[in-house]
Amino acid sequence: MxxxxxxxxxxxxxxxxxxxxxxxxxxxxxxxxxxxxxxxxxxxxxxxxxxxxxxxxxxxxxxxxxxxxxxxxxxxxxxxxxxxxxxxxxxxxxxxxxxxxxxxxxxxxxxxxxxxxxxxxxxxxxxxxxxxxxxxxxxxxxxxxxxxxxxxxxGCYPTSITLPLVPLLKAGLISSEGIISSSMSGVSGAGRKVDLPFIFPECNESVRPYGVVGHRHLPEIEQELAEAAGVDDVAINFIPHLVPTNRGIHSTIIAKLKDGVSADQIREAWNSSYADAPFVRVLPAGRLADTKNVTLTNYCEIACATDAHTGNVILSSAIDNLTKxxxxxxxxxxxxxxxxxxxxxxx
Incomplete structure (x- = not known):
């Protein structure tokens, strides 16, 4: 105590x-x-x-x-x-x-x-x-x-993006340049208010990006990533989307792998960094994060797939925006x- x-x-x-x-x-x-x-x-x-x-x-x-x-x-x-x-x-x-x-x-x-x-x-x-x-x-x-x-x-988006990225930047497994995060959030992320873009007929059966340049969560994300990478500044593309669910965030993040880095090394870095983190779940090879598995919980699921064709790693991260x-x-x-x-x- x-x-x-x-x-x-x-x-x-x-x-x-x-x-x-x-x-x-x-x-x-x-x-x-x-x-x-x-x-x-x-x-x-x-x-x-x-x-x-x-x-x-x-x-x-x-x-x-x-x-x-x-x-x-x-x-x-x-x-x-x-x-x-x-x-x-x-x-x-x-x-x-x-x-x-x-x-x-x-x-x-x-x-x-x-x-x-x-x-x-x-x-x-x-x-x-x-x-x-x-x-x-x-x-x-x-x-x-x-x-x-x-x-x-x-913030909610920064949590979903920094949890998978920070250990990889600290370990030097990925480049801090050219990172892209395409993130999707349920409508509750807009707050509890009556506002035309967020009423049911406007959101249902619809997916749309917003704030694709200069979103207010961007400097927070870049601040944390720069610290992890040990550099003065990091610039990323952060592309949020509104999706027709009540709650949940999924971020698909693309980063350039350093030469020779494998998916196993990515997962090893996560498992090492989050060994004592009760609310981070590192998914095994072959699985990607899914918002339905974290709804109404404080968990963040993270997963990855490497692409030999481009030399990129694709990271998958899911949280409940109102909980975690x-x-x-x-x-x-x-x-x-x-x-x-x-x-x-x-x-």
Whole structure:
């Protein structure tokens, strides 16, 4: 047990009315070492959680208006499921008041304030807090997460792309140049909102790319890949697609193999890197990742095939965008911060 907290901890979910908030509720309600003491939503303040999410009907918990003082008084940890820019408004005072903050937004993922301005069209709201924030990739930064006051959870697409690529770049098995990721996401990735491009008749029986140049997840992906490769910059093509499923992300990634590298070496690098990673599944030869096998779980499946014709390796990666891509990874980070079993509430 960590010295951060003994026994059950009290959790607040700030901005709990979206899909990530609903997923956090699902996971934390079944976590034996967590009591949910506060769920906030300006829109639904005063209403029972079961009114908004009928699956939780009968649970004695109401939405409340977000109050930093009330959150700080009642909670040991606050999950921020808020839009970028808004998260920082809560993160700064909550960290100052001694609350551990697990942020699902993009506010603290990028180390560069210049990149934040370029991709989010606003000055970074809390550059002084960037130095304290730990990028919450549990498979790579567990020791730093243990002592973090503020954890910046990775984005969903970046999780699906960096998990297969980082060990290969670190081991020098692939080139850091010319990487392409064609990724597909279910409609819940767009958030819980009524917006014409995302209503059923517009999405069903349809697959379409979007944000093929300058997507906001691109600098986060490139930041992590550059660090793994030990270079200043990495430039990739990231091509996201919207597909007619509720949840799930699949990324097909193409990278140039270094001379003589085999598929067995790729899998060996993964197995070595993720030997102690409970939520990464390295698939055997002949299998590729499938979103249906990770839906409603915190797992990431990774697989590969090598192409002698082109000298490329094709990587296949699947996660649930709302679990491993958001709320599940947030709970995994919380478990590490508070010294719980990393898998608690997630199996």
């Amino acid at each position: 960590s010295d951060h907290q003994v026994g059950k901890i009290k959790a607040a979910i700030v901005g709990a009315s979206g899909y990530s908030g609903e997923e956090l509720l699902r996971l934390l309600f079944r976590h034996d070492q967590v009591d949910i003491v506060c769920v906030t939503s300006r829109q639904y303040a005063g209403r029972p959680v079961g009114d908004v999410f009928p699956r939780f009907t009968g649970l004695d918990l109401n939405f409340s208006s977000p109050s930093i003082d009330e959150i700080a008084e009642s909670a040991d940890v606050a999950f921020l499921a808020l839009p970028h820019g808004v998260s920082a408004e809560f993160a700064i005072p909550l960290v100052e008041k001694g609350v551990k903050v697990i942020d699902i937004s993009a506010d603290f993922r990028l180390k560069s304030t210049e990149k934040y301005l370029e991709y989010y069209n606003a000055e970074h709201p809390a550059p002084e807090l960037l130095k304290k924030a730990v990028y919450g990739a549990p498979e790579r930064r567990k020791e730093a997460i243990k002592n973090a006051d503020l954890v910046a959870c990775p 891509g958001a709320a599940g990874q947030a709970v995994q980070n919380m478990n590490i911060v508070f010294g719980f079993d990393e898998k608690a509430g997630l199996l």
